[in-house]
Amino acid sequence: MVPDQPAFADAPLVTTAPAAEPVRPHDIGRLTIQCADQPGIVAAVAGFLAEHGANITELGQFSTDSENGEFFQRTVFHCENVADRLAELDGDFAAQVGRRFGMTYTFTSAASPKRVAIMVSKYDHCLLELLWRNKRGDLDMDITLVISNHEDLRADAESFGVPFVHIPVSRANKAEAEARQLELLAGNVDLVVMARYMQILSAEFLSAVGCPVINIHHSFLPAFAGAGPYLKAKERGVKLIGATAHYATANLDEGPIIEQDVVRVSHRESVAELERRGAEVERSVLARAVQWHCEDRVMTYGNSTTIL
Amino acid sequence: MVPDQPAFADAPLVTTAPAAEPVRPHDIGRLTIQCADQPGIVAAVAGFLAEHGANITELGQFSTDSENGEFFQRTVFHCENVADRLAELDGDFAAQVGRRFGMTYTFTSAASPKRVAIMVSKYDHCLLELLWRNKRGDLDMDITLVISNHEDLRADAESFGVPFVHIPVSRANKAEAEARQLELLAGNVDLVVMARYMQILSAEFLSAVGCPVINIHHSFLPAFAGAGPYLKAKERGVKLIGATAHYATANLDEGPIIEQDVVRVSHRESVAELERRGAEVERSVLARAVQWHCEDRVMTYGNSTTIL
Amino acid sequence: MVPDQPAFADAPLVTTAPAAEPVRPHDIGRLTIQCADQPGIVAAVAGFLAEHGANITELGQFSTDSENGEFFQRTVFHCENVADRLAELDGDFAAQVGRRFGMTYTFTSAASPKRVAIMVSKYDHCLLELLWRNKRGDLDMDITLVISNHEDLRADAESFGVPFVHIPVSRANKAEAEARQLELLAGNVDLVVMARYMQILSAEFLSAVGCPVINIHHSFLPAFAGAGPYLKAKERGVKLIGATAHYATANLDEGPIIEQDVVRVSHRESVAELERRGAEVERSVLARAVQWHCEDRVMTYGNSTTIL
Amino acid sequence: MVPDQPAFADAPLVTTAPAAEPVRPHDIGRLTIQCADQPGIVAAVAGFLAEHGANITELGQFSTDSENGEFFQRTVFHCENVADRLAELDGDFAAQVGRRFGMTYTFTSAASPKRVAIMVSKYDHCLLELLWRNKRGDLDMDITLVISNHEDLRADAESFGVPFVHIPVSRANKAEAEARQLELLAGNVDLVVMARYMQILSAEFLSAVGCPVINIHHSFLPAFAGAGPYLKAKERGVKLIGATAHYATANLDEGPIIEQDVVRVSHRESVAELERRGAEVERSVLARAVQWHCEDRVMTYGNSTTIL
Known part of the structure; x- marks a missing residue:
């Protein structure tokens, strides 16, 4: 194996070619x-883009198809001070290209990370993965808020300097709770992440929140419907357990x-161990999905996605 | 990378320590x-075993549990001429161990590979994988017969020297067709493999055939019920497609x-390509399942399995 | 799990939307x-392309980089009778685009699959995988020839209708053997695949053959240099064994x-079993590499590749 | 083929049935x-064991072999107050079994988690993964100390309530630094984990520390020797990057x-992104290795391991 351990000093692990000036986020645009x-x-x-x-x-x-298909494109480009010129580009593009082709399109700048709210209940693994990756600079977003229907994870969120709002949800107050959530969210965030938020969001909420909502879900082959899926999976001897991140x-x-x-499992794992392995997959799958979304890589079409 | 390519001669790729006499299958037993x-x-x-x-x-x-669990054990042992002594061992074991503990148990010998019949329709990938692995010595079994409801794969089976029997199945003759299949199978094989056999075997057939039946199945997270699962999977943007081998x-x-x-897929694969990738997974999953079964590694318990 | 097994008939597994006329390979071009x-x-x-x-x-x-990078593009397009117009397109492109940007570029047509020669020694797994996928229509190429330094795999090649040429190689005749190989290959094939060909091809051969050569190789983390890599891997307790397909x-x-x-292995696999698992990985890795090459997806740059 | 069970991890047996009183760690022994x-x-x-x-x-x-092999066994058992009876069991076992068979053996109790020291430099990913899993109860060990040759990660360690000791290491003071490390470690911990500790531990240190040392290492197929392995890997177009946890x-x-x-990578990942992906693999591989060690699953033999 390759020694990356110099005997007496912490040599830099990777030697890249002498880098040019790194590009400022202010100068990086995405279309x-x-x-x-x-x-x-x-x-x-x-x-x-060349002309601009x-x-x-x-x-x-x-x-999607060679005939009558739907077309998707994602472009990252360098352009001086693009962060200040998004409105201008947007207007020019509509006039010169967008309308002609009947396009839906968006210009964004790397200088404006997505504003993200995380909704969570009691499981901490997905929340912590997102907070941690964000803190380490691996996941570029601006986590503005954690909302939970329980108090349990307040300390975790606050230790990362992220405001935590406790909004209890019961059968009786659900509409009111959603209204309070919407007050905090609608217009204030670009993305909501359900990081194991164990309440169903109503169709009204999803429509009113005005931004995409990403959910994470354990998954099996095949699915095991209803309560206790890990027990059901165990009882049929499943060899793989997984997770799916999707738009709500x-x-x-x-x-x-x-x-x-x-991940692969065997008859040796208890139901509790299956759940733990499932939690590991959930956190990495959710983190990847959120990252791709925040990098404007995900476009939806019908009920499907294109990841560019 | 390691050169395994000597310049002028085909040196053996692997040099193990000078092997002792290899053990004859005749002397290898499994319990x-x-x-x-x-x-x-x-x-x-x-x-x-020591005494014998x-x-x-x-x-x-x-x-399965530390309290009131079900216990499973698989033992491979060397014992001179065990192939000729299975009945004796079986009787002794019943008297000395099996009855006392209320065991279900089986002695087998590596000298008697399982007799296997393969049922198939028109897709060749699973059939060919089994025939090929068997021919190369990677999958120790005795393929005695291929049964199909179509003529399409006759040449494939026969090119491996395996008899091919065409038994058409229609709504009208299904009972009669199963009766003919049972005539060929019951008592003559130790395992039936449905290698993409596109007919449902009746509960009566499964009960009468008198040996386990292994089936292979495409699988998704989650499952997509009904016809056209690959199209449905495509339409929801699935990122993984898989296969499940199970007892029928x-x-x-x-x-x-x-x-x-x-296997991992993306939005770029067409439905036809998803099916092709699915076929690749099916053949390797089925081959592993059949091999484990033929090596007496699989034990069932309720609706689950233990693979030892 | 989803039943794909209708009770009485082999219903089509996948129902796509009523297809438009499929595009003829003759009308599919790649640039x-x-x-x-x-x-x-x-x-x-x-x-x-639009103008044409x-x-x-x-x-x-x-x-490769936002500043002073190398640029790669692969385009598949539909264009009537493009198979007959490659020379015309090529000339026009040089004049109108290629020279201006200092491009290396190639037009090909799906109507002309790559002509491929396979070189092999005694291991059959890679050869058979390629022959089989090609026969099933999963790997579009024209296998014109199998060359081996041994007679062992003649029947395998010929059973697929592919000519097999035995060219023995020894220390004494190596130059002569390569000359004979070159006679058969140079100018006659678009790709040579070393499907576990256990001889080193000389730099002179590689230069004279006039087309890319793909090789397949077992791989470990880390590499185990010298003879007997599987034994060495076993002796250090490796948990993964792999394969690498690369240009020679x-x-x-x-x-x-x-x-x-x-693939994942454990202490339970013998050296022989590690080799068998290694062979399985080799055949799938090689098949994917050859397929991508044949679809013009692989471009090299320095000692690296871009797969588009 | 041996069933692929990467998850020898996570042991306690399956609890499907509504659990009886959970077993106290005090009553769980391992041999x-x-x-x-x-x-x-x-x-x-x-x-x-039955008699006791x-x-x-x-x-x-x-x-390891059917003839003249090395034998390994790991047993988990329930036995009242076994945590108080380890010395008694040890003595009895020596007299009744151990000496007769020339065994190396160890009795441990689940009531005494391993005392673990973590050595780290500036990369936080491996350290945080261990601290976090430990805090969540997923990785049973007693982290007594973090030693670093830099101050950078003090706050991280201390936020988990773990003492952090800064021992600078330079070419001049290396022997002295190791002496100070040994003072803290020898006799006080059961395991040392190098969680990206970027100094080579001397043979003298390894011998004097008196307990196993686990190291984590990036890995490639093949290895890329010397400095800047990620850059070298990038320059050859590697498609997989990995990590290896091993005993130092x-x-x-x-x-x-x-x-x-x-994990799988492509030409699209920059060197920095390859490093980030590498860090993700490192933390999960190290966490699994440490967990298996702490559960007494890992036995070494020559330069290899058996994971039971």
Whole structure:
């Protein structure tokens, strides 16, 4: 094995070529577009960006079909002070490209991380994974708020300097609780993450909150419906347990899938151990899904997703 | 990377220590037992084998619970001419150990590979994987017969020297077809493998065939019920597709799971490509399940399995 | 689990929307380009294709760096009778785009699968995997020839209708053997696959053969140098064994990596079993690498690869 | 093929049935033994435990070879107040079983978690993973101390209530620094974990510390020797990056491997992103290795390991 352990000093582990000046987030823009596939899109977008002094550094593209498909594109580009020019670009693009092709599109800047609220109940693993990755700089977002229907995780959130709001939810007060949540969220965040929030959000809430909601879910092959899925999985001898991160929709857990993963288990794991392994998968799957979302990589189409 | 490519000669790739005489299959025995967990089992079994001149070379054990659990054990042992002494061992074991502990147990010999019939329809991938692994010596079994409700795969089976029997199945003749299948199978094989056999076997068939039946099945997280599962999976943006090998039971596809695996996919795969990836997983999952079964590694308990 | 097994008939497993006329391979083109990254590339290429009546259906792009990077693009497009127009497109592209940007580029047509020769010694697993996938239509290439330094696998190759040429190699005749191989290969094939060919190809051979050569190799973390790698791996208790497919270069096994994969093992596997698991990984890794190459997805840059 | 059970991890047996009174750690014992394989071992051990009122709840066994192999066994058993009776059991076992078979063996109790010291430099990911899992009750050990050659991670350690000792290391003071480390460690801990401690521990230190030392290491297929391995890996286009946890030996990074894992990467990841992915694998691989060690699952033999 390669020694990365110099005998007497902490040598830098990786030696990259002498870096040029790193690019400021202020100068990094992203453009995502979606429309019916048709000739000339790529050329038009590339031309627009070139004319506006933007240098494309990353481009992902996908078309669902060669005929009558839906077209998706994500572009990362460098452009001086783009963070201050988003409105201008947006207007120009509409006039010069967007309307012509009937596009849905968004310009964002790396200087404005998504504002994210995390909803959680009592399980801490997903919440802590997000807080920790964010703190270490691995997951660029601005966690503005943790909302919970329990007090249990207040200290965890606050130790990261994140405000924690306890909003109890019962059968009786559910509508009122959602109203209070909406007061805090609607218009104030760009994303809500259900990090094992064990309450169903109503269709009304999802519609009123005005931003995407990502949920994380244990998953099996096949699914085991109803309560006690780990026990049911155990009782049939499953060899894989997994997790699915998806956008929440009115149809509960049937929204577009962003990311999935599994781990291998055997007859030796108890139900409690299956749950622990499941929790490990959940936290890494959720973290990846949130990261991709925050990097504007995820576009939805019908009930499906394209990750660029 | 390690050169395994000597410049001028095909040197053996692996040099193990000078091997002792390899053990003859005739001298290799296997004992599997299952019973309520209770003190003294391991000692009694080990004592019995020692007294009968058997040297344990592999031992797997599992108990479902520390209190009132079910106990499973698989032992591989060397014992001269054990292939000729199975009946004797069986009788002695019953008298000295088995009855005392209320065990279900089986002695087998490596000299008698399982007799296996493969049932198949039109997809060739699972059939060919089994035939090929068997031919290369990687999967020790005696494939005595391929039964299909179509003629399509006759040449494939026969090119491996395996008899192929075409038994058409229609709504009208299903009972008669199963009767003909049973004539060929019951008492003549130790295992039936449904290698993408696209007909439901009746509960009567499963009961009459007198040996385990292994089935292979595409699997998703979550399952997509009904026809066209790959299309449905595509439409929800699944990121993993998989396969499950299980014992067939009267409840269709809900029998004890032997093995599962998945592969990662993305929005870029078409439905046809998802099916192709699914076929790849199916063949490796089925091959592993059949191999474990043929090596007496799989024991069932309720609707679950223990793999030792 | 989802029943894909209708009771009385082999219903189609997947129901896609009523397909439009499938596109003829004759009408499918691919363009790969590589050059120093610079503004306007994407627009120029897209413009060129649009003007030539080509409809882009798949586009992959990558730039190694935002400043002074190397740019890679792979485009799949539909264009009537493109198979007959490759020379015309090639010339036009040089004049209108290629020279301006200093591009290396290639037009190919799906109607002309790559002509592939497979070199093999005695291990059959990689050879058979390629032959089989090709026969099933999963791996689009034209296998024109199998060359071996042994007679062992003649029947295997010929059973697929592929010519088999035995060219013995010894220390004495190596140069002569390579000359004979080159006679068969140079100018006649687009790709050579070393499917466990246990001879080192000389730098002269690699230079004279005039097409890429893909090799497959067992791999470990870390590597175990010298003879008997599986034994060495066993002796250090490795938990993963893997395989690497790469382009062969004069530096033996240090060429650009196309694909890698691993499987999990434990102390329970014997050296022979490790080798068997290794062989399984080798065949799937090699098959994927060959497929990506044949689909013009792999571009090399320095000693690295970009897979689009 | 041996069933692929990466999760030898996580032991206590399955609790499906509504649990009886949970067993007190005070009543849970573990016995690990190792000796030349010979007839009668299993029976003798099982007999001894039965006579001493111990009820075996988990048994793992492995023999390296059917002839002249090395034998390993791990037993978990329930026995009232075993935590107070370890010395008695140890003496009795020596007299009745251990000496006869020439065994190395150890009795431990679940009531005495291993005392663990963590050595770390500046990377926090491995340290935090261990602290966090320990805090959540997922990793049963008693973290008594964090030693670092830098001040950077003091707040992290102390926020978990774990003492942090800063011992700077330079070329000049290395011997003295190790002496100070040994003062804190030798006799006071059962395990030292190098959680990205970027100094080489001398052979003298390893010998004097008197307990096992686990190290974590990035790993590739193949290895990339020398400084800057991630850059080298990037430059060859590796598709997998991984990590290896192993016991530290005088031969630096060539000690017995406990656990390994990999993640898939592509040409799209920058060197910095490869390092981030590598860090993720490192923390999960190290956590598993430490857990297995703390559960007495890992036995070494020559330079290899058996995980039971």
